[in-house]
Amino acid sequence: RPLQQCSEEEYFRLTGQTDLPENQRIPQKTFNATEKYWQRFEAWLGRQLRETTERCFRQLSRFVENCNFEPRVLREYRGEYGVIKVGVMPQDIGAIDVLEFDPDYIVSWVDKVADGVFTPVQFVANVFYRNGVQMASFRGDTEVEDIIHLTAKDYGDVVGQAVEWVREQFDEPAAVDRPIAQLPRLAA
Incomplete structure (x- = not known):
């Protein structure tokens, strides 16, 4: 079930924050407000990972080609x-x-x-x-x-x-x- 739809208590349990002092917890309201930024970050991270993977593949392909x-x-x-x-x-x-x-x-x-x-x-x-x-x-x-x-x-x-x-x-x-x-x- 999405974290945005959980009760506050269930949210803390699912995010592993139940043992943290209250001043160190990230409240569900704050999490919900930052969700769009996390989605942008995840999309950016996915693009970076894909580009890095493609670059590594090209470099290693040239390496193997030049070794053989x-x-x-x-x-x-x-x-x-x-x-x-x-x-x-x-x-x-x-x-x-x-x-x-x-x-x-x-x-x-x-x-x-x-x-x-x-x-x-x-x-x-x-x-x-x-x-x-x-x-x-x-x-x-x-x-x-x-x-x-x-x-x-x-x-x-x-x-x-x-x-x-x-x-x-x-x-x-x-x-x-x-x-x-x-x-x-x-x-x-």
């Missing part, structure tokens, strides 16, 4: 022991623990991705032995400014890790200086 692209192979480095294939794929946004970051930073980061300032990516450098078996994989998450024109500067870290791993696996240790055994000489 087709993975692709960027380069292949062939060497004596096999191949290092360098690729790029979307960063796994779902794996980010947003609670580890300041909320203002997360909002700023999402806005920058949505506005196309940069794209979150994951680079991968897969090491294949010359027989085609994948031996190792190195990954790195980063942001790039131009997803279409990636350079060695963008993916150099994972390539460096892969090259270092190959060197550790296949390079011969440096020869240790050992004394050469002297063969006995025949006396003449």
Whole structure:
């Protein structure tokens, strides 16, 4: 039943004011007089909420659109022991623990991705032995400014890790200086 049609006592009970001192209660007459203002406020609040929801939807749609692209192979480095294939794929946004970051930073980061300032990516450098078996994989998450024109500067870290791993696996240790055994000489 509408609050305007209740008795004063029922009005206080329904509005949770029965335990308040009389000087802190909002009388039913005052409530009835402010109803038109509350209706305007509710309408304004509804419009603001709708506009905010639409803006957030548009921003998050652009964010998702800018985070998704087709993975692709960027380069292949062939060497004596096999191949290092360098690729790029979307960063796994779902794996980010947003609670580890300041909320203002997360909002700023999402806005920058949505506005196309940069794209979150994951680079991968897969090491294949010359027989085609994948031996190792190195990954790195980063942001790039131009997803279409990636350079060695963008993916150099994972390539460096892969090259270092190959060197550790296949390079011969440096020869240790050992004394050469002297063969006995025949006396003449």
